[in-house]
Amino acid sequence: MTIVQNLGQKSESGIQLPAPQAINGGEAVAYAMGQIDPEVVAAYPITPQTFIIEKFSEYVADGTVNSEYINVESEHAAMSACVGATAAGGRSQTATSGPGLALMYEMLWVASGMRLPIVMHLCSRSFSAPLNILCDHSDVMGMRESSWPMLIGASPQEAYDQAVVMPTIAENKSVLLPVANVLDGFTVTHSVERVEVLPDEVVKEFAGEYEPDIWALQPGSTATFGTLDANDFYFEHKRQQVEAMKNSLEVVRTQLNAFGEISGRPMNLVEEYLLDDAEVALVVLGSSEGMVRAAIDQARKDGIKVGMLRIRLFRPFPVQDVRKALEGIGAVGVLDRAIAFGTPGNGLMQDLATSTRTMPDRPLLMDFVYGLGGRATPKQLFRQAIDQVVTMNESRVEPDEPAYLGLK
């Protein structure tokens, strides 16, 4: 697999690293997939996920990996093929975006309901119509209740790092759920950045071998998958999934820490920026964090005590970590990159409101919708959001309606 000839530096943990790559987020994910070398990859091409499967099918064609690549006829079939492959005891992965995820929707629930540890790389994209191929989190919000642990990265480096960690979360015996590695369409998938990769053997050792349970559909197995549950035990099986989702939270924490020790790049369930002395804060998902940081740096120069909280583990929502990070903060601006039409709060706002409602001195919350359909949100707009949150902190009055950043 190693296609990097020149050796780079040694890592803090003493590993001889390959030379850093200049690659985009899609290729970074494909590289991690290649190193993990799952038995089956089934995917259907859709922008902006295309880089991942183009690169991966190149590895397959070149014989760099041993994976079986199934060129399916739709995303519904892609997830179905992964369900079959994983039920048969293999590792399987797929990648998709927005409308592709929508076509997969039925099978998302089948995969999690059958407790199959599939890894999906979701390159976030808006939903049509009107037609739009650019980034927002409509698709992310569309699958948030389907019992998939979801990690959202902010850069090609994080997309790679998370891709290496994902199978170890999914396959943990206390979890056994499919997992999603979310990377923002275009801003991460198509952005060429410096990506430090790990040597093949380090990734292979970290990811380990998938050891399916005794019931895998292999010769001699007497198991049946997809049995009729109806009103007999469906309720109980869903309750089991609640427990598996709960279990996954600490598994994610442990695995991110373990990976951080090897790579020297620590990752947490939530990432904080200048929150220690902050009076107000912005909460964000994904790659917009760079622009939010820039806005915060600027506001700090003007004497505003503002910080940022980025949610990496979006599902299960890390309630305790979020509460701890926001303790002592007077007012919070929640940055939503998707609209939950007709609901009393958009996706992330709902999560923040329910997570903070029992805090003794809960922060006031204000929702900002931004960046729909790939609309660029420059730091001036995030700066406006900061100023509005400061005003709310002074007036102590929470608005009922969200504000729309950069709406014409």
Add this chain to the structure above:
Amino acid sequence: MPEQPMLGQPLWQQIQQGGIGVNPGSTERVQTGDWRTEVPVIDMERCTHCMICWVDCPDASFEVANEKLIAVDLNHCKGCGICAQVCPVKCIEMVPDSAENRETTPSDGAG
């Protein structure tokens, strides 16, 4: 292997996760014959025991012994009528399901 949860009332912590049937044969214990609106009546005098109905039955509801068709499993027959369609000597007739008509069907006594 854990016992199948179909018959007892175990708690959510005690059942096989994913609803995966670990042991085979659980469908035998689930009686689905009551979905039926029509029942097959077989004229056993004309039946040639060619077994085409046995092959085509989607619910494996034809019972066979000593290479002879002997009964229809009315606990599982859903009255789809495929047997009547494929029978080369047309000795199977679909009639409305009733206690009376069921008696004219050679069956294992259930249904």
